[in-house]
Structures are given as C-alpha cells and as structure tokens.
Amino acid sequence: MTRHVPALVIGGGISGLVCAYTLRKAGIDAELIEASVRPGGVIQSFTRDGFLLELGPQSFSGTAALRQLCDELGISDQVVQAPSRAPRYVLVAGRLQPVPLTPPAFFTSGLIGGATKLALLRDIFGKTMPPEPDESVADFVRRKFSVQLLDRLVGPFVSGVYAGDPERLSVRSAFPQLYEAEKTSGSIVRGMLRLAKSRKGPRENPTLQTFRDGNETFVTALSRKIGSAMRTKVRVIGISRRENGVFDVRLDGEGDSDPLSTGALIFATPTDVTGNLLGQLHAAFEPPLATVEYASVAVVSLGYRKSDLGHALDGFGFLVPRSAGLRVLGTVWNSSLFSGRAPQGHALLTSFVGGTTDPGAAMLKPEELATLVHRETAPLLSIKSEPIFSNVKIWLRALPQYNLGHADRLAAVSRLLQNFPGIWLAGNYLRGPSVGSCVERAVTVAEEVRQGLNS
Numbered sequence: 001m002t003r004h005v006p007a008l009v010i011g012g013g014i015s016g017l018v019c020a021y022t023l024r025k026a027g028i029d030a031e032l033i034e035a036s037v038r039p040g041g042v043i044q045s046f047t048r049d050g051f052l053l054e055l056g057p058q059s060f061s062g063t064a065a066l067r068q069l070c071d072e073l074g075i076s077d078q079v080v081q082a083p084s085r086a087p088r089y090v091l092v093a094g095r096l097q098p099v100p101l102t103p104p105a106f107f108t109s110g111l112i113g114g115a116t117k118l119a120l121l122r123d124i125f126g127k128t129m130p131p132e133p134d135e136s137v138a139d140f141v142r143r144k145f146s147v148q149l150l151d152r153l154v155g156p157f158v159s160g161v162y163a164g165d166p167e168r169l170s171v172r173s174a175f176p177q178l179y180e181a182e183k184t185s186g187s188i189v190r191g192m193l194r195l196a197k198s199r200k201g202p203r204e205n206p207t208l209q210t211f212r213d214g215n216e217t218f219v220t221a222l223s224r225k226i227g228s229a230m231r232t233k234v235r236v237i238g239i240s241r242r243e244n245g246v247f248d249v250r251l252d253g254e255g256d257s258d259p260l261s262t263g264a265l266i267f268a269t270p271t272d273v274t275g276n277l278l279g280q281l282h283a284a285f286e287p288p289l290a291t292v293e294y295a296s297v298a299v300v301s302l303g304y305r306k307s308d309l310g311h312a313l314d315g316f317g318f319l320v321p322r323s324a325g326l327r328v329l330g331t332v333w334n335s336s337l338f339s340g341r342a343p344q345g346h347a348l349l350t351s352f353v354g355g356t357t358d359p360g361a362a363m364l365k366p367e368e369l370a371t372l373v374h375r376e377t378a379p380l381l382s383i384k385s386e387p388i389f390s391n392v393k394i395w396l397r398a399l400p401q402y403n404l405g406h407a408d409r410l411a412a413v414s415r416l417l418q419n420f421p422g423i424w425l426a427g428n429y430l431r432g433p434s435v436g437s438c439v440e441r442a443v444t445v446a447e448e449v450r451q452g453l454n455s
C-alpha cells in the first residue's frame with residue numbers, strides 16, 4: 001500500500017542527512033531513504049589495530065553552517081582542530097618544499113619564479129576580463145599567471161580538491177570565486193579582497209577539523225536525530241508523477257519497501273542515479289547528469305613506527321605535481337594533525353592515488369596500491385622499513401568533476417526542473433564537493449522545500 005510522506009530525501013550521504021535533519025527540525029516529517037547498509041555516503045571512519053582511519057574526507061573546513069550544526073547536534077565538544085599554521089608541502093625538484101600560504105611568503109618563496117611574481121603584480125595593478133567561452137583552470141592560470149604556477153601549486157591543489165585535471169576543469173564552475181573576482185574587478189587579487197570584505201556574518205574559520213572519534217561522529221549524530229524516519233538498505237528504483245503533481249516512489253530493499261508518495265522529492269544522490277531516476281519523468285534529464293565525469297580515487301592508509309621515519313612530519317602533508325612523475329597525488333599526515341589517529345609511537349599517513357589523470361590506478365589490486373604508495377613516499381620521508389599497517393579503499397566514483405560545460409549541464413537540468421515543481425537537488429556536484437559546501441547546499445534546499453510546502 002502506498003504511504004504519503006510530506007517530503008522524501010533520496011540518499012543518506014552528508015547532503016541527504018543534513019537536508020532531512022533540517023526539514024525535520026523545521027517541523028516537516030521528512031523521511032530519508034538510503035541504499036547502502038549505513039548512512040554517510042563517502043564519509044566513513046573506522047578503527048583497526050589502534051589506527052583511526054578516514055576512508056573518505058580526512059577533515060573539513062570549519063564553516064559557520066557546520067559550526068551551527070555541531071552546536072545543535074551537541075557534538076561541538078568533540079570537534080578537534082588541526083594546528084592552524086601547519087605547513088603544507090609540495091614536491092618540487094625532488095624535495096618537499098613548504099607552500100607559501102601568505103602574500104609575503106609568496107613573494108619571498110623560491111618555489112615561484114620572478115615571471116610569476118611579475119604576473120601577480122600585473123594582476124594587482126592591471127585589468128583583464130575572463131573570456132566568454134568556458135575556460136579551463138589550466139588555461140586560466142597560463143593566461144593570468146604562468147605555466148610554473150600551474151605545475152607547482154595550482155595543479156597539485158586541484159588534485160587535492162577534485163582529484164581532477166586542470167586542463168578539463170572549468171574555472172567558472174570549479175573555482176567560481178576566481179571567475180567572479182576577475183569579472184567584477186578586472187583582477188583576481190582585488191576581486192578576492194573585495195569579496196572577503198563584502199562577506200556578511202562572522203569570519204569563517206578556515207582551520208581544518210574533524211571529530212575526536214573521526215568524521216563519522218557527524219553522520220552518527222545526524223542519523224540519531226533523524227531516527228526511524230531514515231531507512232537504510234532500501235533503494236529508490238522508480239519515480240512517476242501523477243496529474244496533480246504528487247510523486248510516486250518505488251523502493252526495493254530489505255524490510256518495508258512499500259511504495260511512497262510525496263509532494264516534495266529531494267535528490268541527494270550522485271549524478272548517475274539522479275539522472276536515471278529523473279530520466280523516468282523526462283528523458284531529457286538523463287544526458288546532462290549522466291555525462292558528469294567522476295574521478296576514481298584509491299585511499300591508501302599506511303602506519304609506521306615513528307622511529308622508522310626520517311622526517312619530522314611537521315605539517316599537514318604534501319601534494320605532488322604531475323610533472324614529478326609519481327602516481328601518488330598527495331599524502332596527509334593524519335597523526336601530525338589530530339591526536340588519537342595512531343597508537344603511541346606510531347604515525348598514520350593517508351595517500352591518494354588515481355584521479356582523472358590516472359584512471360588506471362583504481363584498477364590496481366589493494367596490495368599493489370599499498371606497495372606503490374610505500375615505494376613512492378619512502379624516499380621522500382626517509383622511511384627505513386615497511387609499513388606495519390595498511391588499509392586500501394577504492395572509490396570508483398569518488399568525486400564529481402566540474403569540467404568544461406558543467407554550468408551549461410546544470411542550467412539544462414534547472415530549466416527542465418521548472419516543469420516539475422516539487423523536485424529539489426542537493427549533492428556534491430552542485431555548489432562544490434567539500435563537506436562544507438554540501439552542508440550549505442543541503443540547508444538551502446531544506447529552506448526552499450519548507451517555503452515550497454508552506455506556500
């Protein structure tokens with residue numbers, strides 16, 4: 001028998017969890033359907049042999065929305081912050097070199113040559129406009145700054161955020177603030193300063209953070225609040241719309257899989273699932289969503305005795321330019337950032353391999369990936385012996401790519417949605433892939449749904 005629910009959220013990753021929680025907090029009896037055995041999506045933490053591992057995001061930026069949520073959920077006392085001045089390194093000329101994080105450090109850094117520094121001065125005092133067609137991140141950096149900046153800093157940063165290819169990522173979609181800065185001020189530096197000044201509310205704390213017992217604390221706290229209104233191991237397999245605008249939703253899974261009907265349907269699922277389900281309402285939904293590329297990523301966690309490491313691991317970790325010829329994209333020094341990540345006298349290092357510039361990496365066996373990461377990182381950190389612990393998690397569809405044409409694809413979907421009132425989209429392919437961006441989008445969607453239902 002079909003049961004009616006006021007709002008239904010599909011997908012219990014962080015986007016869906018926050019959306020369902022926010023709706024319920026507003027007094028709307030929203031329900032959530034999650035396909036897998038556990039909520040959280042790519043956020044997964046677990047402890048083995050005294051190591052606390054993060055299989056997805058290692059940490060996240062402390063945004064205002066996240067802080068408020070943690071307060072509401074009663075988990076603020078469990079937040080742990082990384083040292084705010086922890087240096088980040090980049091592998092250049094075979095050595096790990098500190099990334100300049102402040103303007104004075106940038107101008108004095110040996111990583112950046114005179115031509116790039118001059119280009120920066122030209123940006124500060126000059127005026128340029130972004131070209132009309134969508135521009136790749138690589139073209140943007142070459143046009144405004146230099147090939148060296150692209151290779152040494154921007155490329156590695158792009159690997160760290162998107163596991164993506166700067167030649168294919170759209171600057172307008174992947175880094176909208178840069179695009180807007182140039183468009184509104186004719187200069188990236190002036191535009192970014194103007195943006196920072198115009199930001200309302202308390203200054204955001206960019207420090208990276210997690211929870212004492214791992215990122216999953218966030219998932220558990222949200223799940224507890226949502227309670228029995230969330231069902232796991234149940235998948236949404238079909239949707240249709242009645243003439244009166246109500247949606248019928250077909251489910252498949254363990255336990256209660258009776259169909260549901262609703263007036264408000266929120267998709268917090270990856271683009272392939274969203275495209276497939278929306279495609280059942282109108283075939284034109286599927287192409288723009290199904291063509292969003294995803295990076296595959298292997299997350300390789302290795303544990304060592306500290307006495308076997310010849311490096312102080314005094315910082316966040318390091319990123320590797322593609323020109324360095326390694327397959328490792330970067331490594332986070334978890335146990336240097338947060339306590340309780342490794343047993344006493346040990347260190348936990350998490351490396352990322354793959355991304356869109358090396359799709360074959362995700363096809364390697366876990367043992368091969370662990371060996372590869374040890375082989376490539378051991379010389380950089382003067383590691384004297386084999387890891388005493390390893391864990392490999394492969395995500396075949398880890399991160400959506402905001403590639404050239406992304407904005408057009410999303411605009412096409414938005415236009416189609418105008419004919420389907422009652423449908424909203426949340427998720428990491430819309431306003432940024434970070435946990436903070438997903439949370440902000442989910443809160444906004446919940447507010448729009450609330451207003452939609454009230455009107």
Ligand SMILES: Cc1cc2nc3c(=O)[nH]c(=O)nc-3n(C[C@H](O)[C@H](O)[C@H](O)COP(=O)(O)OP(=O)(O)OC[C@H]3O[C@@H](n4cnc5c(N)ncnc54)[C@H](O)[C@@H]3O)c2cc1C
Pocket residue numbers: 010011012013014015016033034035036039040041042043055056057058059060061234235236237268269270273297299395398399426427428429433434435436438
């Ligand atoms: C390896 C890795 C490292 C990362 N590192 C960072 C980091 O350091 N900092 C940071 O801020 N962000 C990081 N991110 C990005 C961030 O973690 C993700 O973008 C974010 O968690 C995605 O959340 P989501 O809810 O939008 O999607 P997902 O987590 O993908 O959740 C989607 C959910 O939908 C469910 N679902 C799918 N189909 C159906 C269906 N038919 N019916 C019901 N449910 C369905 C899935 O099971 C899943 O639970 C990282 C991501 C990865 C993969």
